[in-house]
Amino acid sequence: MTETLRQSLSALVDQEATEFEARKILDATKTRGDLKEYWASCQAISSTMRGESVLGTSLLDRINAELDGVTEAKPIADDYNHEVAPHVTFLPTKEPLPNRFAALTGQLAIAASIAFAVVVGVKVVAPVDTQQAVAASEPLEIIKFQMPVQKETVSVGGVTNAQDAVERRPVARILTEQDMKQLVSNRLSPYLIRHAENTAVVGGTSVLPLARIMGRDEPIE
Amino acid sequence: MRARCLGALLCALLLGHPDALAISSEPAKEKLRSMAMAVRSLSYSGKLVYQRADVLANLAFQHDVVNGQETARLRRLSGQPLERAQSGDALIEAIPGPDVLRQGYPLPGMINSEPRQIFEAPYQITLGGVERIADRSAQLVLVESMDGHRHSYKFWVDEETSLLLRSQTLNADNQTLEQFEFSELTVGPQSVEIAGGQESLQVKVYPITAPDAVLQFSPASWLPSGYQLVSALPSRAGSHRVYTLVYTDGLGSFSIFLELTSSRPEPDMQAILGPTVALGKDYALSGGALRVTLVGEIPPETGKTIIDALDVDGLKGLLSRSQ
Numbered sequence: 001m002t003e004t005l006r007q008s009l010s011a012l013v014d015q016e017a018t019e020f021e022a023r024k025i026l027d028a029t030k031t032r033g034d035l036k037e038y039w040a041s042c043q044a045i046s047s048t049m050r051g052e053s054v055l056g057t058s059l060l061d062r063i064n065a066e067l068d069g070v071t072e073a074k075p076i077a078d079d080y081n082h083e084v085a086p087h088v089t090f091l092p093t094k095e096p097l098p099n100r101f102a103a104l105t106g107q108l109a110i111a112a113s114i115a116f117a118v119v120v121g122v123k124v125v126a127p128v129d130t131q132q133a134v135a136a137s138e139p140l141e142i143i144k145f146q147m148p149v150q151k152e153t154v155s156v157g158g159v160t161n162a163q164d165a166v167e168r169r170p171v172a173r174i175l176t177e178q179d180m181k182q183l184v185s186n187r188l189s190p191y192l193i194r195h196a197e198n199t200a201v202v203g204g205t206s207v208l209p210l211a212r213i214m215g216r217d218e219p220i221e
Numbered sequence: 222m223r224a225r226c227l228g229a230l231l232c233a234l235l236l237g238h239p240d241a242l243a244i245s246s247e248p249a250k251e252k253l254r255s256m257a258m259a260v261r262s263l264s265y266s267g268k269l270v271y272q273r274a275d276v277l278a279n280l281a282f283q284h285d286v287v288n289g290q291e292t293a294r295l296r297r298l299s300g301q302p303l304e305r306a307q308s309g310d311a312l313i314e315a316i317p318g319p320d321v322l323r324q325g326y327p328l329p330g331m332i333n334s335e336p337r338q339i340f341e342a343p344y345q346i347t348l349g350g351v352e353r354i355a356d357r358s359a360q361l362v363l364v365e366s367m368d369g370h371r372h373s374y375k376f377w378v379d380e381e382t383s384l385l386l387r388s389q390t391l392n393a394d395n396q397t398l399e400q401f402e403f404s405e406l407t408v409g410p411q412s413v414e415i416a417g418g419q420e421s422l423q424v425k426v427y428p429i430t431a432p433d434a435v436l437q438f439s440p441a442s443w444l445p446s447g448y449q450l451v452s453a454l455p456s457r458a459g460s461h462r463v464y465t466l467v468y469t470d471g472l473g474s475f476s477i478f479l480e481l482t483s484s485r486p487e488p489d490m491q492a493i494l495g496p497t498v499a500l501g502k503d504y505a506l507s508g509g510a511l512r513v514t515l516v517g518e519i520p521p522e523t524g525k526t527i528i529d530a531l532d533v534d535g536l537k538g539l540l541s542r543s544q
Contacts, residue, residue: 214305
């Protein structure tokens, strides 16, 4: 499955997909079994997070339910009262497809109108990026940055050779300590998170990598 | 005379190879092997405290093995709820918010199914005493760095199950850089609902992606011994390509992020958070920069040495071609 298709599906789940994206997904479901599997896995993952059982709602049913507003209150998993659901089960997704396409496009138009009204009438909620830029992705989780021993490397930059010295443009403004902290934070925080995630993958299911980026900012005397 | 020469030769060899001095005890190594297996094969859950400098976190942890597949969850119990989990080929993040499910950026999967064991890195591994942790009896295992390019560790391993009950990461001065300790531990399959059903969740799924092919290149003319490249992934971040390389010696690890950016070069930057060092360096190019970021649980000096040893011209060419 292509990255674009995955993103379109994600967007559709969140009712942010364009009509074109919705059409594309519907077309793809006719020929691609892996799309259904991906949908099922998305459901399974979110249900796992809640400790809930996985339901066997089909992709098309789900799309239609989203558009009908049926699942508005519980779009990811439906059974909040299911007390114990320790294991994830991937249930088969089987669905008749094409005959509801016309209805769906109409529903999409309605959904788009409602979405527009919500945006205009209430407020804009910052969306979650699907393909997050490394350099501007996550909020700051880290509380303590040790500034470089030589502070001039922050304001000007350490030039290592003559060619770079010619190419590099100096930053022509005086930075306060707060500015520098913010600069360092903006530049490095996303990479700290990415590294913790990388380490979690490499280190299997160890506690430490993810614990490092989940620390609260509570000082210890 | 011959004996003296042999002695001198032996001394020279030992001094030339610091790790040759590392004499690890076999019971200690066996304890670590058991621990590595237990933390991945057993189902267990509990509450733990993580501490680093002035950061303190109360966390709940749950590890399950279902049909051979591991699932691990970690949830923050103080402040804003936040949960991260690893299940199959995905890393999952959940925070309170409108019920949405989104896909995040891809994470590099392992390129080597059998990564290098810590016993090949210059660590000296010995047994310490037996202590009481989380109301259980734990054997202390000391893992001491024998060069300046990695941290040392203390592990308290449960005598009954071999699970890790407590861990400390130490610098060369034997100062504790970070630590965690279970305060409660329950062994066996649990049905703990970590993320309560009372709140809506914003869930983000990061797929773990094993690359089809990995570019065979060494980014630097020097890397510390004992570290092995375990994952690499070219991915896109916005409009530009990011190449991620992850190295580990079995305990410590570091990531190198390489990217070509059209933005103006930024100054060199450094952040140190407990055992983790983050270094950023931009190399100016016409119309942009080669941005190098190194983050890892290694001593800051080692990180700087790696950055300084980067083959900048080679990386510029490589990334330009793959752009």
